[in-house]
Amino acid sequence: MSDDCVLPKSDVQAEACPIVQIIDRVAGKWSVSILVAAIRKPVRYTELERSVPGISRRMLTLTLRNLERDGLLERTVYPTVPPKVEYSATPSARELYGHLTGLLEWAERHQPDIIEARKAYDEQALAA
Amino acid sequence: MSDDCVLPKSDVQAEACPIVQIIDRVAGKWSVSILVAAIRKPVRYTELERSVPGISRRMLTLTLRNLERDGLLERTVYPTVPPKVEYSATPSARELYGHLTGLLEWAERHQPDIIEARKAYDEQALAA
């Protein structure tokens, strides 16, 4: 999605780009939900399908692969019949989650501001 | 992009959804760059076009409107000829930025892990 941070064309981008990369890593409809589920306890594929209602098989697999590729999830295959695969959160993912709850704290503190800002903005847009 | 957090269909989603909403607020290629620029000092429209190389007028305007709607940017119009419009970061945006740099700290600490994880993942995928 985002270009690499090499050869930033402005100092603003040089500062913003690494942040954008992290955001992108957990952006999208599904990543955080899967992360949350896997942090609670190791989860199986089908279990995730139920925990994250509305996700398609395709998106579940894609999201799992991306999270695994970034070292946020660990995939363990049990060579049984039928196959059993478990996804568990890595220590790295748990730390990241800590920062995300920090963001959540910000959101809760500013929720009134945001709601008011949106209301003001939408009303003013309506008037025009 | 994301549905509202009303009537979560699972407890995992109930926990994840508010986080997803915040992430989405600053996700995408451009939001963070614009935020960074506006935090340094109030910036004008054309100035942003230069500070954020590659952005189109359309995306610049759309992103500005979204950030303004969420109360992260304040838009000030000076009724001069030619017109002058300045965008400045709100206190709320500055606090949010603090949390984002927290994420950045995480990224820097785990960058080696991530690079290694990706390398391992890609090599193993290649072997298959």
Add this chain to the structure above:
DNA sequence: CTGGATCCATTTAGATACTG
């Protein structure tokens, strides 16, 4: 059970011409 592969609808974003 755990996916991979394919096809198609939807969404999103870039280019650019036009305006007060």
Add this chain to the structure above:
DNA sequence: CAGTATCTAAATGGATCCAG
């Protein structure tokens, strides 16, 4: 200068079928 409107290209996501 600071946008808006329109058209088009590209990415994204869902549905479905197939396989170890």
